[in-house]
Amino acid sequence: xxxxxxxxxxxxxxxxxxxxxxxxxxxxxxxxxxxxxxxxxxxxxxxxxxxxxxxxxxxxxxxxxxxxxxxxxxxxxxxxxxxxxxxxxxxxxxxxxxxxxxxxxxxxxxxxxxxxxxxxxxxxxxxxxxxxxxxxxxxxxxxxxxxxxxxxxxx
Amino acid sequence: xxxxxxxxxxxxxxxxxxxxxxxxxxxxxxxxxxxxxxxxxxxxxxxxxxxxxxxxxxxxxxxxxxxxxxxxxxxxxxxxxxxxxxxxxxxxxxxxxxxxxxxxxxxxxxxxxxxxxxxxxxxxxxxxxxxxxxxxxxxxxxxxxxxxxxxxxxxxxxxxxxxxxxxxxxxxxxxxxxxxxxxxxxxxxxxxxxxxxxxxxxxxxxxxxxxxxxxxxxxxxxxxxxxxxxxxxxxxxxxxxxxxxxxxxxxxxxxxxxxxxxxxxxxxxxxxxxxxxxxxxxxxxxxxxxxxxxxxxxxxxxxxxxxxxxxxxxxxxxxxxxxxxxxxxxxxxxxxxxxxxxxxxxxxxxxxxxxxxxxxxxxxxxxxxxxxxxxxxxxxxxxxxxxxxxxxxxxxxxxxxxxxxxxxxxxxxxxxxxxxxxxxxxxxxxxxxxxxxxxxxxxxxxxxxxxxxxxxxxxxxxxxxxxxxxxxxxxxxxxxxxxxxxxxxxxxxxxxxxxxxxxxxxxxxxxxxxxxxxxxxxxxxxxxxxxxxxxxxxxxxxxxxxxxxxxxxxxxxxxxxxxxxxxxxxxxxxxxxxxxxxxxxxxxxxxxxxxxxxxxxxxxxxxxxxxxxxxxxxxxxxxxxxxxxxxxxxxxxxxxxxxxxxxxxxxxxxxxxxxxxxxxxxxxxxxxxxxxxxxxxxxxxxxxxxxxxxxxxxxxxxxxxxxxxxxxxxxxxxxxxxxxxxxxxxxxxxxxxxxxxxxxxxxxxxxxxxxxxxxxxxxxxxxxxxxxxxxxxxxxxxxxxxxxxxxxxxxxxxxxxxxxx
Numbered sequence: 001x002x003x004x005x006x007x008x009x010x011x012x013x014x015x016x017x018x019x020x021x022x023x024x025x026x027x028x029x030x031x032x033x034x035x036x037x038x039x040x041x042x043x044x045x046x047x048x049x050x051x052x053x054x055x056x057x058x059x060x061x062x063x064x065x066x067x068x069x070x071x072x073x074x075x076x077x078x079x080x081x082x083x084x085x086x087x088x089x090x091x092x093x094x095x096x097x098x099x100x101x102x103x104x105x106x107x108x109x110x111x112x113x114x115x116x117x118x119x120x121x122x123x124x125x126x127x128x129x130x131x132x133x134x135x136x137x138x139x140x141x142x143x144x145x146x147x148x149x150x151x152x153x154x155x
Numbered sequence: 156x157x158x159x160x161x162x163x164x165x166x167x168x169x170x171x172x173x174x175x176x177x178x179x180x181x182x183x184x185x186x187x188x189x190x191x192x193x194x195x196x197x198x199x200x201x202x203x204x205x206x207x208x209x210x211x212x213x214x215x216x217x218x219x220x221x222x223x224x225x226x227x228x229x230x231x232x233x234x235x236x237x238x239x240x241x242x243x244x245x246x247x248x249x250x251x252x253x254x255x256x257x258x259x260x261x262x263x264x265x266x267x268x269x270x271x272x273x274x275x276x277x278x279x280x281x282x283x284x285x286x287x288x289x290x291x292x293x294x295x296x297x298x299x300x301x302x303x304x305x306x307x308x309x310x311x312x313x314x315x316x317x318x319x320x321x322x323x324x325x326x327x328x329x330x331x332x333x334x335x336x337x338x339x340x341x342x343x344x345x346x347x348x349x350x351x352x353x354x355x356x357x358x359x360x361x362x363x364x365x366x367x368x369x370x371x372x373x374x375x376x377x378x379x380x381x382x383x384x385x386x387x388x389x390x391x392x393x394x395x396x397x398x399x400x401x402x403x404x405x406x407x408x409x410x411x412x413x414x415x416x417x418x419x420x421x422x423x424x425x426x427x428x429x430x431x432x433x434x435x436x437x438x439x440x441x442x443x444x445x446x447x448x449x450x451x452x453x454x455x456x457x458x459x460x461x462x463x464x465x466x467x468x469x470x471x472x473x474x475x476x477x478x479x480x481x482x483x484x485x486x487x488x489x490x491x492x493x494x495x496x497x498x499x500x501x502x503x504x505x506x507x508x509x510x511x512x513x514x515x516x517x518x519x520x521x522x523x524x525x526x527x528x529x530x531x532x533x534x535x536x537x538x539x540x541x542x543x544x545x546x547x548x549x550x551x552x553x554x555x556x557x558x559x560x561x562x563x564x565x566x567x568x569x570x571x572x573x574x575x576x577x578x579x580x581x582x583x584x585x586x587x588x589x590x591x592x593x594x595x596x597x598x599x600x601x602x603x604x605x606x607x608x609x610x611x612x613x614x615x616x617x618x619x620x621x622x623x624x625x626x627x628x629x630x631x632x633x634x635x636x637x638x639x640x641x642x643x644x645x646x647x648x649x650x651x652x653x654x655x656x657x658x659x660x661x662x663x664x665x666x667x668x669x670x671x672x673x674x675x676x677x678x679x680x681x682x683x684x685x686x687x688x689x690x691x692x693x694x695x696x697x698x699x700x701x702x703x704x705x706x707x708x709x710x711x712x713x714x715x716x717x718x719x720x721x722x723x724x725x726x727x728x729x730x731x732x733x734x735x736x737x738x739x740x741x742x743x744x745x746x747x748x749x750x751x752x753x754x755x756x757x758x759x760x761x762x763x764x765x766x767x768x769x770x771x772x773x774x775x776x777x778x779x780x781x782x783x784x785x786x787x788x789x790x791x792x793x794x795x796x797x798x799x800x801x802x803x804x805x806x807x808x809x810x811x812x813x814x815x816x817x818x819x820x821x822x823x824x825x826x827x828x829x830x831x832x833x834x835x836x837x838x839x840x841x842x843x844x845x846x847x848x849x850x851x852x853x854x855x856x857x858x859x860x861x862x863x864x865x866x867x868x869x870x871x872x873x874x875x876x877x878x879x880x881x882x883x884x885x886x887x888x889x890x891x892x893x894x895x896x897x898x899x900x901x902x903x904x905x906x907x908x909x910x911x912x913x914x915x916x917x918x919x920x921x922x923x924x925x926x927x928x929x930x931x932x933x934x935x936x937x938x939x940x941x942x943x944x945x946x947x948x949x950x951x952x953x954x955x956x957x958x959x960x
Contacts, residue, residue, distance in 0.1 A: 037627055042670075052682040054672070089670065
């Protein structure tokens with residue numbers, strides 16, 4: 001079996017994983033320029049060398065507005081940089097924890113992960129650091145609106 | 156014209172290469188519709204391009220091939236072997252002719268007719284063996300390829316004579332471009348660190364050099380990709396003239412926005428579409444002079460073409476004031492060709508029907524002429540534009556004219572932009588939209604709210620005004636008392652004001668695309684990085700205006716000048732700019748004299764001479780109207796007045812408004828500088844006598860001259876010393892142009908030799924030495940002693956030329 005490298009993150013207090021191949025780098029987030037009238041899950045843009053990165057708040061992009069206590073999640077001062085569809089994004093998460101190897105393939109669990117999480121998840125994956133939710137980047141970047149539209153379409 | 160010709164040849168040859176494969180495939184399967192279309196597009200484009208040049212033989216050949224292929228496309232003729240052979244022979248002939256044109260040779264006469272006849276003969280010729288024709292260069296699939304190769308091998312000498320150019324993949328240029336952008340940012344970072352580390356002569360020199368080189372490279376790279384749309388517009392007046400002469404019409408062309416810069420590739424892409432639309436407009440749109448007079452129009456038709464840039468899009472609007480599109484005929488044709496059903500047609504709005512003209516196979520032209528095609532033009536136009544992600548739409552008013560709007564994206568662009576601030580956020584606006592920046596109190600701008608809409612009065616016209624903070628949802632309750640208005644003119648000619656809190660600066664911005672989720676808001680066209688590396692968003696002005704219904708579909712631009720003509724004749728009351736001067740007198744000056752309202756820092760005013768002066772835009776201008784007492788405020792408002800040749804500035808306490816001089820003018824002979832007294836809004840106002848003012852104070856503006864220096868010979872001086880001297884505000888003069896006022900910078904050894912030999916030395920001289928440690932009593936400066944050098948330059952510049960020792 002080929003060793004699949006994963007980056008372990010905390011998003012909204014849950015352990016999640018991104019394929020290391022998708023993550024270009026991890027940067028210190030500098031000043032973020034907010035974008036008026038853009039969805040709440042887009043935190044703004046920031047500069048990485050001569051490139052502008054769209055900063056995504058992963059918690060809001062999943063569709064979670066605040067934690068159970070009603071407060072804000074802690075945010076890591078680092079962000080993971082990914083490229084999707086020709087555009088570069090910086091992902092804001094609770095914390096970037098570790099790089100580890102996958103101990104299997106992503107799989108589903110009975111009962112799913114809950115509506116918001118299921119939308120952005122490829123499945124659960126066992127890692128050296130314990131089980132984590134493998135994130136589907138395109139789905140994450142579609143934003144919570146995509147989910148709502150689906151529901152409306154179904155209704 | 157040579158450029159155009161070279162491009163025509165390069166383009167035709169490139170298309171020939173690309174069509175090569177299609178030709179072979181088509182020959183194998185003449186019924187293949189996609190191949191047929193591709194070859195059709197090729198001959199059609201060649202025919203179109205010939206309109207620029209005088210190539211009657213190329214035109215007739217391509218026209219014949221187009222005719223035959225159009226018959227196939229319309230199903231009037233089978234694509235049989237004879238047709239294929241005929242068309243291929245013509246394409247070979249076109250290739251040979253293009254080679255001859257490039258080499259500047261005369262292509263051997265004759266033979267064209269036989270080729271054309273071979274096409275028209277159709278079945279009749281198919282019976283014979285078409286390959287037996289004595290003249291026609293016969294086509295065989297392999298021979299075409301082979302022949303081309305032999306050609307190329309036979310003409311290496313000829314090709315070398317042409318201008319040396321290479322064609323590169325665009326991705327490669329993109330990579331170089333972004334690499335240079337990265338280098339600029341790395342340089343800025345380094346500059347920042349160097350400043351922190353303090354003065355280090357050994358590093359500063361090379362660093363300055365790096366900076367100069369980098370900015371050169373950046374300029375070159377930018378030029379590599381960008382081209383002013385002027386290069387495209389330049390050929391249009393001639394094209395319009397020739398076409399209108401040929402068709403017996405009178406057409407005036409009005410071009411605007413030629414300074415918009417566009418990717419070279421994009422210019423190539425829009426060249427044909429633009430030509431096509433112009434052809435159509437003149438052939439079918441604009442009526443004959445007699446018909447126009449009969450309809451009460453001016454006998455000269457107007458074709459207005461305007462280009463505007465907004466971030467990642469260029470819009471080009473082509474508007475004619477001809478007969479407009481005939482909705483009924485388009486609809487009838489669309490139903491007849493089965494494009495839409497009669498029921499669908501009944502439900503379609505006019506707008507939708509008009510845009511059917513971009514569908515393949517739809518043409519309303521009754522006759523096929525050499526000038527415009529048979530409706531194939533517009534479907535090709537749309538196809539070409541859509542291929543690069545652009546779009547085209549049409550609007551038309553019967554009897555009044557037709558407007559085509561082309562939207563073309565820029566893959567990568569550097570645009571001039573303005574940075575504005577609102578509610579603590581910064582945004583960029585493309586400079587091309589900015590008509591003017593107006594500063595002033597809400598009262599002076601006559602900012603009023605009519606319902607939910609804000610209006611301002613600009614040059615006597617009420618203009619809708621958008622509050623940028625409201626547009627972006629940043630509005631706080633404490634509304635800004637003194638908004639700055641940016642007057643923006645859209646490509647459609649509509650004008651509106653955007654209220655912001657402040658203007659920062661302007662400069663070249665490298666625009667990068669935004670993520671789709673951000674683009675969906677419709678407010679932004681891209682992002683860009685400021686010099687300090689902060690990202691800012693570029694506002695999508697066209698879209699913001701559209702969201703607020705500020706864009707009219709009618710041809711405001713075309714009607715504009717005509718309406719203005721009429722307005723100018725009717726308007727007899729003259730207008731004046733009302734202001735309060737420093738003596739607190741309300742005064743006015745005739746509006747025709749006012750060029751601009753400038754704001755200058757008090758520090759820019761030089762009161763050392765008998766008459767105060769100000770340096771604005773590198774010009775030294777006389778200044779009047781200042782109070783005797785020193786000014787207390789940091790900035791002063793200045794009216795820039797001009798009589799056409801001379802300019803002067805009039806300092807004012809406050810600019811109020813432009814007003815009409817409706818009341819009687821009462822002369823005041825006792826005040827030499829007053830033309831008259833008049834009442835404006837019931838208050839007496841002194842009207843400044845411009846004649847007396849310019850007689851007394853006017854003078855042609857002088858270019859603020861920078862002190863000049865000559866430098867020692869050698870690489871070091873050129874590469875290291877020169878940038879430092881230039882940055883310090885001196886011009887470098889070649890040694891033979893050195894005058895008495897020129898400061899000479901010399902190396903000590905050169906100076907000594909010259910002194911010993913009694914050669915003439917500059918009056919003011921700075922001597923440089925190589926060693927950091929000065930011998931006692933030396934009047935020399937170590938060559939890396941930056942402060943010493945700058946101080947010596949400043950000291951030398953202060954010494955009047957005559958007194959220098």
